[in-house]
Amino acid sequence: MKAGIIGYARSGKTTIFNAITGSHAEVGAFGSRDANVAVLKVPDVRLDRLAEIYKPKKVTFAEFQFVDIAPSDTSVQDKALSDAALRLLRNVDALVHVVRAFANENVPHPLGSIDPIRDCRLLEEELQLLDLIVIEKRLERLEKENRKDAHYQLLSRCKEHIESGASLRSLALAPHEEKELAGYGFLSQKPLLVLGNYGEESIGKTDPAGLATYAADTHNPVVDLCGAMELEVARLPEQERAAFRNELGLGEESRIRFLQAAYELLGLISFLTAGEPEVRAWTIRKGTRAVDAAGEIHSDIQRGFIRAEVIAYDDFISAGSMHKAKELGLVRLEGKDYIVKDGDIILFRFNV
Ligand SMILES: Nc1nc2c(ncn2[C@@H]2O[C@H](COP(=O)(O)OP(=O)(O)O)[C@@H](O)[C@H]2O)c(=O)[nH]1
Ligand SMILES: [Mg+2]
Incomplete structure (x- = not known):
């Protein structure tokens, strides 16, 4: 499984990527790479326990790929997605929208103010518009070729749905229709997790920016965290982290909260195989x-x-x-x- 992080410039995508994956990607810059990629091992106490019993040669945890995509070209920073980002995003299983909810005068928001719900709405519209462009191109082609067949009808339905202001995620599709559309990798169809990135002042407050309420309406799950603090804690020696989290009131580790939310969002479960050569967890859909x-x-x-x-x-x-x-x-x-x-x-x- 693979999730792609998206969001406006300076919303804390790379910070959160580093905090969750324990990576050291450069914050605020990207160099020439298109993306930072990390593979998360999915913690599973059941595997630890089975390993004690079987004493296998190898223990293999389930893996989850996390991709931090390069920011848009600096000239178009009011868009959350660049062309390079789009190519990388077509084949992810889920999108993670890092929404900026922290204030930081030294680091301006590309839209000039901090407004998490606005960012959620605009990003959703951006995804819809990108899908619409693909759909319209395809429909035009089919019209030219005089092929107003079932596929044409299906794409027309998608088009109407987006034009009504909705994401393809909420369009009811039969299984064969889902298959027919899979190749397009429509972005507004991908499951979306909202990651609210709060400042320190919001720790311990319930839904300070109203993101949970917004997300309940759109059926996108939300995880709130404080990226900067998470990164600080992630940089501490492992044995000191739990005490720090407690003291700061940070709750469960961001990596675990993220993975739980992602598993829930994608309807994932694990089955296990156990023997002397290997104890292993495998990820499948419910x-x-x-x-x-x-x-x-x-x-x-x-x-x-x-x-x-x-x-x-x-x-x-x-x-x-x-x-x-x-x-x-x-x-x-x-x-x-x-x-x-x-x-x-x-x-x-x-x-x-
Ligand atoms: N105060 C504060 N600053 C943050 C937080 N998260 C990120 N930043 C800062 O915002 C800037 C951009 O962060 P970065 O992770 O590169 O954002 P990206 O462009 O979305 O990848 C950096 O200077 C970070 O230190 C946060 O939670 N609180
Ligand atoms: Mg970045």
């Missing part, structure tokens, strides 16, 4: 069938799928070992269509 979950591991396992031996993590822990769990009848045999649950420990039987 509602994934066993045979497709197998495909996450290897296409051979998917193709040759026979059955899945499944035990819920909690059942395994209470039994204490796989041997005991089997004796107690806690390990189930499931077929291809079984819907995998979060925390299922699975052994796939397959034949190639």
Whole structure:
């Protein structure tokens, strides 16, 4: 899974990227790169516990890619997205909008004032407009070629939806229509997480900029944090961080809050595999069938799928070992269509 950070210049995107990923990308500048990319390991206490039991050679956490995209060209800083950004964003699974809610006179906002809800609205409009441009071009092509087919009708529906002021996210689509549109990578269709970047003075206040209320209306989830403080804490030696967070009232680590929100937003869960060579977590979407979950591991396992031996993590822990769990009848045999649950420990039987 991959999330792309977007937002106005100097909203704190790189600061938050560094705080969440523990990277050292240069704040306020970018050099010649198009993007900073980091891979987050998704913390999972279940894996730690399984590793104690299996003592495997390798423990592999689920991974989540986080991309900090270069700011717009300095001449067009009132736009949140540059052309280079757009190319990178087409293939992300989710967008993270860093919204500036901190005041800092030395660092002006490109629009001249701090107004988080305005920024959310304008960014949403920017995404919609970018999609509209793509749709209109395509429709024109189809008209020229005299192909007013089902695809044409579908794109026309998208166009009307955007013209009514809505994002494609809220357009009801049948599964085959979703597939038909997937190749376009429409930006206003991507799940969006709002990351409110507050100043120190807002720590401990509830929804100081009204972002949660705005987000409830648009169904975009919100995470509030204080980027500058998060970065300070992230730079401390690990053993000092928790005490500092407590003292400052910063709450749960930003990385964990971000990942939880992102998993929730994208409807993600993890299933686990455990053995002596490796204990590992795999990320899938809620509602994934066993045979497709197998495909996450290897296409051979998917193709040759026979059955899945499944035990819920909690059942395994209470039994204490796989041997005991089997004796107690806690390990189930499931077929291809079984819907995998979060925390299922699975052994796939397959034949190639
Ligand atoms: N006071 C304050 N300054 C911040 C905060 N987050 C970022 N900044 C400052 O704002 C400037 C731009 O930050 P940066 O992360 O490069 O923003 P980007 O352009 O969105 O990537 C830098 O000088 C940061 O130090 C914050 O939470 N509080
Ligand atoms: Mg930046």
